[in-house]
Amino acid sequence: MTNETEKTLLDAVPTQLFIGGEWTDAAEGRTFDVRDPATGAVIHTIADASPADGIKALDAAVAAQESWAATPPRTRSDILRRAFDLVQEHKEDLALLMTLEMGKPLAEARGEVGYGGEFLRWFSEEAVRITGRYGLNPEGTGRMVVSQRPVGPSFFITPWNFPLAMATRKIAPALAAGCTVVIKPPELTPLTTLYFVKLLVEAGLPAGVVNVFTTTSSSAVSGPIIADPRLRKLSFTGSTEVGRKLIAQAAEGVLRVSMELGGNAPFVVFDDADIDKAVDGAMLAKFRNIGQACTAANRFIVHEKVADDFASRVAERVASMKVGRGTEDGVQIGPLIDDKAVAKAVDLVDDAVSRGATVLAGGKAIEGEGTFFEPTVITEVAAGSDILREEIFGPVLAIATFSDEDEAVRLANDTEYGLVSYVFTQDLARGHRMIDRLETGMMGLNVGVVSNAAAPFGGVKQSGVGREGGLEGIHEYLSTKYTLIPAD
Numbered sequence: 001m002t003n004e005t006e007k008t009l010l011d012a013v014p015t016q017l018f019i020g021g022e023w024t025d026a027a028e029g030r031t032f033d034v035r036d037p038a039t040g041a042v043i044h045t046i047a048d049a050s051p052a053d054g055i056k057a058l059d060a061a062v063a064a065q066e067s068w069a070a071t072p073p074r075t076r077s078d079i080l081r082r083a084f085d086l087v088q089e090h091k092e093d094l095a096l097l098m099t100l101e102m103g104k105p106l107a108e109a110r111g112e113v114g115y116g117g118e119f120l121r122w123f124s125e126e127a128v129r130i131t132g133r134y135g136l137n138p139e140g141t142g143r144m145v146v147s148q149r150p151v152g153p154s155f156f157i158t159p160w161n162f163p164l165a166m167a168t169r170k171i172a173p174a175l176a177a178g179c180t181v182v183i184k185p186p187e188l189t190p191l192t193t194l195y196f197v198k199l200l201v202e203a204g205l206p207a208g209v210v211n212v213f214t215t216t217s218s219s220a221v222s223g224p225i226i227a228d229p230r231l232r233k234l235s236f237t238g239s240t241e242v243g244r245k246l247i248a249q250a251a252e253g254v255l256r257v258s259m260e261l262g263g264n265a266p267f268v269v270f271d272d273a274d275i276d277k278a279v280d281g282a283m284l285a286k287f288r289n290i291g292q293a294c295t296a297a298n299r300f301i302v303h304e305k306v307a308d309d310f311a312s313r314v315a316e317r318v319a320s321m322k323v324g325r326g327t328e329d330g331v332q333i334g335p336l337i338d339d340k341a342v343a344k345a346v347d348l349v350d351d352a353v354s355r356g357a358t359v360l361a362g363g364k365a366i367e368g369e370g371t372f373f374e375p376t377v378i379t380e381v382a383a384g385s386d387i388l389r390e391e392i393f394g395p396v397l398a399i400a401t402f403s404d405e406d407e408a409v410r411l412a413n414d415t416e417y418g419l420v421s422y423v424f425t426q427d428l429a430r431g432h433r434m435i436d437r438l439e440t441g442m443m444g445l446n447v448g449v450v451s452n453a454a455a456p457f458g459g460v461k462q463s464g465v466g467r468e469g470g471l472e473g474i475h476e477y478l479s480t481k482y483t484l485i486p487a488d
């Protein structure tokens with residue numbers, strides 16, 4: 001059941017597609033329900049786009065591309081900056097909306113508004129710093145001009161776990177660079193994007209520059225857009241399995257792609273680590289977003305001399321975590337996104353236990369309303385356990401041990417993923433060695449969260465292609481153009 005505040009907020013969320021600057025029904029007026037994972041109750045009913053609706057969204061983005069690319073960078077920057085201010089003004093609404101549709105605790109949802117909003121501010125600052133080069137060629141016969149052009153109409157498929165930040169992390173650099181956008185928010189958490197787009201319009205975004213469709217038929221609607229020769233760029237955040245298929249589809253049109261895919265982050269604790277800091281870092285790296293982050297620590301690889309101490313300290317913290325609907329005071333662990341996520345956590349824990357792991361805290365799904373799983377610590381996890389190989393995406397902290405640095409590196413790198421790693425050591429030289437030796441696109445050295453709008457977010461190996469955020473982020477939406485002009 002929703003209360004009056006929640007009802008008023010939900011009533012303010014658009015229920016239609018946003019195409020060419022107009023809110024419009026889906027073909028044949030089709031709709032679908034959005035549910036609160038904490039209760040299973042329907043909280044909103046919104047438009048369910050067809051493939052034809054998707055193509056209309058692309059038509060609008062294509063029609064707006066030339067004028068948006070020609071819009072002065074300062075104007076693009078000002079719109080993004082106003083959008084940042086509006087996000088701050090509507091912080092409480094956006095946070096509550098994310099908690100309602102995704103389940104994360106309200107305090108964390110507020111944190112996401114801060115994080116997601118920063119991409120708007122950062123790229124409002126980057127929009128006016130797109131530069132080029134000018135110089136004489138070596139022969140002295142020509143002047144070489146190197147400039148940056150917007151890539152063109154871009155299609156975004158965003159995930160359910162960070163409903164605001166994953167949208168702003170893609171939309172803001174695209175707009176800053178002069179690209180128009182079609183975005184498909186996730187079926188499970190579409191409301192935040194719809195609400196955010198209302199704010200973009202209020203910030204002065206011209207018609208057709210951002211177009212949104214919501215749908216229950218993701219591949220059927222996305223496929224024709226990706227196959228359309230007018231599209232220039234595809235950006236996706238989600239699983240490696242889906243990303244691989246999208247890359248294959250994008251290859252047909254030789255599209256630029258940015259892929260932020262799965263992770264299997266190692267969290268390595270050396271015997272010289274400050275254990276208090278390692279425990280604090282572990283709580284963040286594991287339980288942020290109820291463990292449902294691609295950056296979540298997946299494998300705790302702890303030196304055998306400190307493993308018992310580390311395990312008992314995290315287990316004590318975990319046992320006292322409050323579980324409940326994210327809107328309740330003091331809740332640290334909300335529901336998982338759906339039944340499948342709960343079943344996966346159950347299977348991974350059962351498999352590890354059947355191979356000899358010990359449960360120190362939690363360990364089970366919570367019976368009753370909603371999709372809750374107890375925050376869990378398991379230790380003595382044996383090599384070969386599924387939990388060391390698969391992305392958990394839930395509040396389960398699994399500990400295995402090592403005896404020397406080479407073994408720690410071997411275990412940490414023993415995965416096809418390479419998004420982020422976490423290392424705890426007080427030995428500076430060892431920390432530097434780990435930066436070189438761990439095969440990940442990002443690393444936290446004595447810290448449990450690395451995400452920041454000013455930092456290049458992305459992975460190596462099967463964790464993806466490209467970087468979002470930082471100085472690098474805008475270049476995903478720019479292509480380099482070289483022009484030669486005779487010198488005389």
Ligand SMILES: O=CCCC(=O)O
Pocket residue numbers: 161162165292293294295451
């Ligand atoms: O789950 C992916 C995004 C996580 C983050 O931006 O910190």
